[in-house]
Amino acid sequence: MSQISFADAEYAGKRKKTRREVFLEEMDVVVPWRVLLKIIEPHYPVAGRGRRPYALESMLRVHLMQNWFALSDPAMEEALYEIASLRSFARLNLNEPIPDETTILNFRHLLEANDLADDILKAVNALLARKDLLLKRGSIVDATIIAAPSSTKNAEGERDPEMHQTKKGNQWFFGMKAHIGVDADSGLVHTVTTTAANEADVEQVTDLLHGKEEQVWADSGYRGAPARVDRENLQWHIAVRPSDIAKLPEGRAKTKVRKAEHRKASMRAKVEHPFRVVKRQFGLVKVRFRGLAKNTAHVVTLFALSNLWMVRKQLMAMTGVVRPKAA
Structure with missing residues (x-):
């Protein structure tokens, strides 16, 4: 030594x-x-x-x-x-x-x-499944935009050709998307894919399902997803667009729809937790590298680490380790 x-x-x-x-x-x-x-x-x-x-x-x-x-x-x-x-x-x-x-x-x-990176995510999730922390009875799917530098002040004199721009609301974004499938019970990420920012979320839905879930939750951007997934007895909970709800006449029917949408939103909220961890806890404000492949490896690694971070208290309790405290 x-x-x-x-x-x-x-x-x-x-x-x-x-x-x-x-x-x-x-x-x-x-x-x-x-x-x-x-x-x-x-x-x-x-x-x-x-x-x-x-x-x-x-x-x-x-x-x-x-x-x-x-x-x-x-x-x-x-x-x-x-x-x-x-x-x-x-x-x-x-x-x-x-x-x-x-x-x-x-x-x-x-x-x-x-x-x-994919093997690391699979290994982490295998551990969490053995510990009964990743159950996979239902999935929540969603995507987030990760900005890329739009500057052309580089050796090539151009923006990253694998990144694209897209409009969200009234704002334009240039970069990539991270698409994730999340365990509905734990909120842990079981699947990650990436695309340029201009790809529609629904295009990735088939790749985000692991095949054993019985229910799927998604926002209104995934309308049409059931027609893309050839699986019987899969229950979908896709959000209704607010504009469609607004068109309904006031009354018990509209109130019932609003309550149902609130329940869907409460479940979908779990998908925001891993996004928060990788963006706020681990500082993924912008892509770090040039090209989709390098950034995909980075993003997949971050989501694997976010899974461990989110259940660290349970894992430590299972090993009998007392959680340390800052002075």
């Missing part, structure tokens, strides 16, 4: 826990490290000629922190030098080489090239 640096020794001796440290302690408990390492290991370079690769677990931990804290490759490298809690989580110290931004970039490219 290598000797730790003075900076890391000083950090280890301090008593106050920050919110970042509490977050990392919680995620250290709930992330299925052994399973994720097993997924990546066959694709990770082994020691041989040339520079010895960093420990796979350290690189995975760095990659997840990069997603949690919305850090670019250079910013992640600097953070590892500057913030002791991040080094500790990654099992690194200043007496040994710290992964540089190129190493961090290459690890992300390795995951992208082998489509491992």
Whole structure:
């Protein structure tokens, strides 16, 4: 075991826990490290000629922190030098080489090239299903727009050709869409697809259903979805457009429709939770990369991590770990 640096020794001796440290302690408990390492290991370079690769677990931990804290490759490298809690989580110290931004970039490219983000989401959901936290009796489908830079001040002199613009309400957006299928019981994401922002939500509905649900909830943008899904005995709860409700005459019938729509909206509200986590908790304000494939890998990883974040208390209780508190 290598000797730790003075900076890391000083950090280890301090008593106050920050919110970042509490977050990392919680995620250290709930992330299925052994399973994720097993997924990546066959694709990770082994020691041989040339520079010895960093420990796979350290690189995975760095990659997840990069997603949690919305850090670019250079910013992640600097953070590892500057913030002791991040080094500790990654099992690194200043007496040994710290992964540089190129190493961090290459690890992300390795995951992208082998489509491992989908495998990570499946592994996380398999764990949650075994813990009876992901039941899959019903699904809620929805989509969110993720903005992309509209600037043409780049080497190509053009906007990202795989991103497109769309109008929502009276406002125009340029970027991509993340489409998700969410477990109606838990609010956890079971399926993710991505498209350019101008694709209609209903076009993705078939790919968002896992095939075992008995009921589906969706907003009015999914009208026509039942005709696209060839499954009998599937009960649909698609929102009625407000303009259609407004046309109804006042009376008991209209009141009944409004109450039914309120019940649908209460259920659909669960789909907003993972969107909030990836956008607010993990900082996905704009796409980070150029091209749909790279951003898809990023988004899928974030939703896998959002699932763990949303049920971290239950998972920690199952392991008997007392949830840490910030001072």
